[in-house]
Amino acid sequence: MIRVIINGCCGKMGKVIASMASQNPEFEVVAGIDQNTCQCEFPVYKSLDDVKETADVVIDFSYHTAVPHLLKAAIGKNLPVVVATTGLDDEEINSVIEASKYIPVFRSANMSLGINVLLSLVKEAAKILSNDFDIEILEMHHNMKKDSPSGTALLIADAINNVLNDKKEYVYGRHSKTDLRDKNEIGIHALRGGTVVGEHEVIFAGHDEIIKISHSARSREIFGNGALFAAKFLVNQKPGLYNMESLVKKG
């Protein structure tokens, strides 16, 4: 049995994790953390420092500013952390890297299997097409999402740029731009509305032809599945920084 603490337990993803874990005999949620209050089947605290229950792993779906303190407290308790929260700034990303020297940390902006397959396809396409095709990334999410562009859009852009030796510049929207598009741009565009769970489309636009590779999330359970899988993986790891590729490699 893997004992889980959920950071952000009152939020949309926190509730999904609690519900999925309660239906899976491999997991038990022993406590939650949230700055809000909500009705849960486990005790809810304001901070990891206050949690009295013994646990094996923390799953974090909260807000970017919460991440550095969570990791500091997790180091104090020697607890592995799955960081699924997006919108981290450079300093917050550094806190993740620093923490991973002391505890196992798994970080991915998208826990779904589908997006991770999309990443492989997009990297292959970029290698073949990048000289002649312009690359644009579109994402759409629900109207409650605070960060933009999505962590996944940035993950996709970084994956493309990585295979192209960091040659690309990111352009976020084109409002008020009057210059022609540069060959070395990746355009990244965010839409928000309704209850959309998560749409990502990578467009390779060439002369008289277009290739589109897209992913459509139809439920939050796809992220929940990945986060629980990552938690199970992480409890047996040494301190270090892990991601979806580490999971896939382990089989």
Ligand SMILES: NC(=O)c1ccc[n+]([C@@H]2O[C@H](COP(=O)([O-])OP(=O)(O)OC[C@H]3O[C@@H](n4cnc5c(N)ncnc54)[C@H](O)[C@@H]3O)[C@@H](O)[C@H]2O)c1
């Ligand atoms: N990696 C993935 O696969 C994936 C999937 C979905 C969402 N996300 C990310 O997870 C995060 C949460 O998404 P959501 O839709 O559940 O959001 P949400 O707003 O519904 O929930 C966030 C919860 O975190 C709580 N919170 C905020 N600050 C906190 C703090 N300092 N300490 C403890 N709790 C705090 C809020 O009160 C809220 O209950 C976002 O960053 C989102 O982009 C990632």
Ligand SMILES: O=C(O)C1=N[C@H](C(=O)O)CCC1
């Ligand atoms: O609902 C969200 O918020 C999501 N955030 C992640 C992102 O920013 O990429 C993953 C998709 C859902």
